[in-house]
Amino acid sequence: MDVLSVRNVYEDAERAKDKKAAIGADVTIENFTDETVNALDMIDDLDDLSNQTKKDLLKVGVDTEENNRSGSFLQVDQSNIFTNNAISDSIEVMNIGIALEKYNWVEDYLWNVVKPDADKYTAKTALREKEDGVKSGYFVRSLPGTKEVMPVQACMFISDADIMQTAHNVIIAEENSELHLITGCATGDDISSAMHVGVSEMYLKPGSKITFTMVHNWAEEVEVRPRTGVNLADNATYINNYILTSPVSTIQSFPTAYCNGENSRAIFQSIQGGKKDSIIDVGSRVLLNAKGAKGEVISRAVAQDESQIYARGHLAGTVPEVKGHLECHGLVLSDDSFIYAVPELEASSANLEMSHEAAVGKISEDEINYLTSRGISEEDAESMIVRGFLNMDITGLPDELAQQTQNMIDMSLDGM
Amino acid sequence: MLLEIENLGVEVAGKRVLKDINLSIAEGETHVLLGPNGAGKSTLFLTILGFPQYDIVQGSIKFKGQDITKLSTAERVQLGIGVSFQTPPAIRGVSVRDLLKIESHQDMDEDLNPRMKELAEQLKFSDEFLDRDVNLGFSGGEVKRSEILQLLAQMPDFTMFDEPDSGVDIENVELLASEIGTLLDKDKPQGSRKRSGLLITHLGYILNFVSADKAHVLIDGVISCSGNPTEILEDIRKNGFNGCVECAQCL
């Protein structure tokens, strides 16, 4: 990025600093405090974390012993306290600030597939970067032609009450490489209120593949606004898995994949369990902009208690010979909760194929009766059905990771 | 008596479906319930099972001497009642294997026990099949065989089968009949049978392969006659259920 475009980023951000997001409840950013970047001390080993923190991290898929991992990154509040870049020769993991010092080209990947003026949350992230002169977040890159099957684990953790955590992450899969990430976000046990904004920009070069599996475990008063953009070149494959089954105040995100390369493919799979008075507004969007591109958005949502779930999916085909499928299934378990499914298909070209399937309803009496007729209590029957409903087959992961992901899903569903 | 139904009256969705039903089944006995479509056979089955939609407005059901009229379905099943459904629902994410473990009181973390694996094979299910979501996309025959396999996991003292032969080809009817025989102690001499059952069928086809001690004909919510299964079946085959209607009128 040259000087001019850097200035443009901040000018754009400045103009957008009060711009409400297109959807989702508006959060008063001023209610949260900024922390100084890298105020916390680095640690030498994830094992040095407190037992409680380790437990919290484990719940979101972060293995503090780093077994079966190809790298680790941990940001606590606004500090990058741990990075392990030494496990794999195929993969680089570092703080985004360090990456910018190491490679001058990293600049070109900032504010490119996510715009600083998208809304006040992206604007705030950009303006803080300007103000601090330092960036927070991670940089993960798989080198050309490499296929590391073990995942990198990246974690955003909030340990201080009432703060606003921001991060700006860049993920690059170089040509014909394969990259797997497990990202966990969580708050410490004693934290009730906080805010998290994570800007993530992903770039898939020709023939590359990224799988991105994210588990969220926030607290009841946390406001979450992730902003994710994914750019796919020819023959690239992106697989996004998202799991949220714990209470949160509000979360709104609408990650968008731009299938700009021919025969590129994006799949979003999400599992959402709404509890207490959580407001969950999570969508996935795939823009099919090149011949042979494919998009798939699959979500399962269960609303309990007083929760509200907006399950969105948007597929847009702009050129011929693209394919898209959208599938949204929801279960409403209580009278005070609701699910609002918003499947959108948009075709601005002829000769393309797009379909959707949406079904929202309450748990089927017939299914409960069937299980009780096997001697299972009504309560257990209900929880079996809910778990079964949410326990979707996640596709596209290497065997080892598929097993781990299944364990993560099982663990998340245990709390349901 | 193992099962004793006295003066039972049942309403479904505000409509009276069963009237003054009296039926007793002793230990070791297999009874058949015949009757035309819409007579109320499934209603009686689901009432004995205790599904919430079936309102008992009169009478009582006793099982093993205990009044079970107010018990939940799960409680009745735990007392030793088992069922195979005519058209069970599919449940996403709940596998046949999971159910078999629960039904045979196994720990969910353990491998399926060898006895169940063997029975699954006998019923022509591959090991992979057991991981399928129950009833989801099953053929008619697979549904019935899976129902019977689940019953073999439970080995209930009293088993009710709702139209176990409908939609099943001949070859599989024999296979099902032999497993139904196992569930009803047919391999033992009549006097020493312990397990009992109620076979519901409107065609009576399954009776070519499973013997029964007594038959009842249900017409329009009323048991119009009870007696020797062979004689009653012969009469129905000759005269249809009309004969039974006339018989009911004589009563």
Ligand SMILES: Nc1ncnc2c1ncn2[C@@H]1O[C@H](COP(=O)(O)OP(=O)(O)O)[C@@H](O)[C@H]1O
């Ligand atoms: N859940 C229900 N809701 C409304 N009507 C029902 C229900 N179940 C059964 N019925 C009615 O009760 C009568 C008997 O039905 P059923 O017991 O299914 O007969 P069978 O099994 O002998 O064919 C029918 O008139 C049927 O329409």
Ligand SMILES: [Mg+2]
């Ligand atoms: Mg019936």
